[in-house]
Amino acid sequence: xxxxxxxxxxxxxxxxxxxxxxxxxxxxxxxxxxxxxxxxxxxxxxxxxxxxxxxxxxxxxxxxxxxxxxxxxxxxxxxxxxxxxxxxxxxxxxxxxxxxxxxxxxxxxxxxxxxxxxxxxxxxxxxxxxxxxxxxxxxxxxxxxxxxxxxxxxxxxxxxxxxxxxxxxxxxxxxxxxxxxxxxxxxxxxxxxxxxxxxxxxxxxxxxxxxxxxxxxxxxxxxxxxxxxxxxxxxxxxxxxxxxxxxxxxxxxxxxxxxxxxxxxxxxxxxxxxxxxxxxxxxxxxxxxxxxxxxxxxxxxxxxxxxxxxxxxxxxxxxxxxxxxxxxxxxxxxxxxxxxxxxxxxxxxxxxxxxxxxxxxxx
Numbered sequence: 001x002x003x004x005x006x007x008x009x010x011x012x013x014x015x016x017x018x019x020x021x022x023x024x025x026x027x028x029x030x031x032x033x034x035x036x037x038x039x040x041x042x043x044x045x046x047x048x049x050x051x052x053x054x055x056x057x058x059x060x061x062x063x064x065x066x067x068x069x070x071x072x073x074x075x076x077x078x079x080x081x082x083x084x085x086x087x088x089x090x091x092x093x094x095x096x097x098x099x100x101x102x103x104x105x106x107x108x109x110x111x112x113x114x115x116x117x118x119x120x121x122x123x124x125x126x127x128x129x130x131x132x133x134x135x136x137x138x139x140x141x142x143x144x145x146x147x148x149x150x151x152x153x154x155x156x157x158x159x160x161x162x163x164x165x166x167x168x169x170x171x172x173x174x175x176x177x178x179x180x181x182x183x184x185x186x187x188x189x190x191x192x193x194x195x196x197x198x199x200x201x202x203x204x205x206x207x208x209x210x211x212x213x214x215x216x217x218x219x220x221x222x223x224x225x226x227x228x229x230x231x232x233x234x235x236x237x238x239x240x241x242x243x244x245x246x247x248x249x250x251x252x253x254x255x256x257x258x259x260x261x262x263x264x265x266x267x268x269x270x271x272x273x274x275x276x277x278x279x280x281x282x283x284x285x286x287x288x289x290x291x292x293x294x295x296x297x298x299x300x301x302x303x304x305x306x307x308x309x310x311x312x313x314x315x316x317x318x319x320x321x322x323x324x325x326x327x328x329x330x331x332x333x334x335x336x337x338x339x340x341x342x343x344x345x346x347x348x349x350x351x352x353x354x355x356x357x358x359x360x361x362x363x
Contacts (some may be wrong), residue, residue: 007066008033008189009054009157014063016049023049024213027063031157034187036180040200041210042236047193048161050210054191055159056080068156083155087162089142091134091149097121098130101149108153120148123182140171144178151188160192164199176202197237201225209233231357234281241282241326245356247272256280256356260324264298266354281355284329287347289316289339296348300326304343314338318345 009031016024024046031037039047052058054065056077065073072080091100101120102113110116121127124144134142143163150158163179164172180203183190194200200207201221209216209224217229228234231242245258247268254268258280272278290296302320309332316328316338328347330336339345 007031008035008068009191010064010066011050011054012064012066014050014053014060014065016046016053016058017061022213024053024060027215029208029215029218031189031191033189036183036190036192036203036205038192038194038200038204038207039210040194040197040207040236041216042195044212045210046213047195047208047210049213051159051161051191051193054157055082055084081156083150083153083158085143085146085150085158085160085163087165089134089146091142091146093134096131096133097126097137097145100134100145101152104149104153116152120152123151123186124148124178138171139167140175143167143175147179147182151186157189157191160190162193162195164194164196172199179203201237209236226355228281228355228357231279231281234355234357239284239327239329241284241287243280243282243324245278245280247274247276247278250274254356256354260300260320260322262298262300262320262324264354265351266356267352268356269358272356272358277359279357279359281357282326282349283353283355284315284327286353287326287328287349289328289330290346290348294346294348297351298349298354300347302326302345302347304339304341304345306341307338316345318347 007030011027011029014024014027027050039050041047049058053060056075060073064071067080098117101117105113105116118127121130124147126141126144129137129141137145164175167175176199192203204221206218206220207224208218211232217224217233224233225237234240235242243259245256247254248257249255250268250272252267254266256264256266256278258264264280290299300320302318304316305319305325306317308315312332314330314332316330317325318328319325326347
């Protein structure tokens with residue numbers, strides 16, 4: 001038997017099929033001790049299937065699962081030393097908060113639960129609600145109690161399945177920071193599932209972005225945002241203008257021919273050759289409306305089609321030749337003068353802000 005990798009959790013070629021339907025294929029990843037790794041992707045991407053396999057609630061049809069150096073592919077859930085936090089809290093409505101938190105300790109034969117219950121209630125800053133029933137708490141408080149109940153028996157890994165999905169936006173943002181601070185302070189190991197890109201970017205040490213049952217890219221939030229490997233990654237994380245193009249000149253001072261008749265300068269990877277089909281990714285925040293006489297590495301002329309005010313930013317939509325439209329983000333300011341739709345404008349951006357992706361990529 002091959003020795004397991006030195007990680008808290010290791011998946012090697014894990015897959016799950018239901019007849020002819022493949023829910024997960026060849027999933028390989030490592031989760032280090034104390035790491036916060038998020039499984040991100042749209043519905044049907046395989047992230048929940050992967051989480052259920054790690055939890056032992058779904059059996060894989062291929063691959064291996066290692067937990068703390070032990071082969072755990074087919075181990076029952078109660079032998080995996082894993083805690084779970086769900087979207088719907090899963091608190092017992094007839095038990096007090098203290099009794100809810102004590103429940104997993106009692107299931108493990110621990111008689112004196114009071115010290116550990118006090119400890120985790122202090123950790124989530126809710127010691128004052130110990131004698132209340134769950135219905136007396138807000139959604140955010142219930143989710144913190146669900147997390148406390150999970151942490152009370154010191155599981156090796158905590159799995160979180162869309163834990164903030166039922167909360168409103170403002171409370172969700174606050175809970176993101178609370179969970180992040182708890183993770184940092186306690187050094188817990190977390191495998192987190194969400195379909196919310198902003199949540200993943202804000203909370204994660206690393207993100208595993210999934211698509212159609214496969215892992216598309218794993219890396220830090222900055223890696224996936226600034227260095228996407230595919231157009232899907234660029235499009236899923238944040239906003240992107242994605243153009244088809246062809247390499248005209250390779251090298252660090254490369255030139256590309258793109259949609260709309262654009263000639264674009266970019267630093268190209270050595271493997272990209274003249275004539276090769278590529279996709280260009282331009283983030284809206286990296287484009288700007290140029291003043292008359294102002295220059296930039298790359299420029300494009302067009303017509304301002306629409307401007308949308310979003311509070312902190314304006315979103316401009318500029319139509320170029322060939323009916324290509326680029327989105328541009330600009331920080332708002334009380335004294336900013338915004339040209340009306342139909343105004344001819346020039347766009348500019350730096351050459352190192354052009355992300356170039358080779359074609360073809362997986363459909």
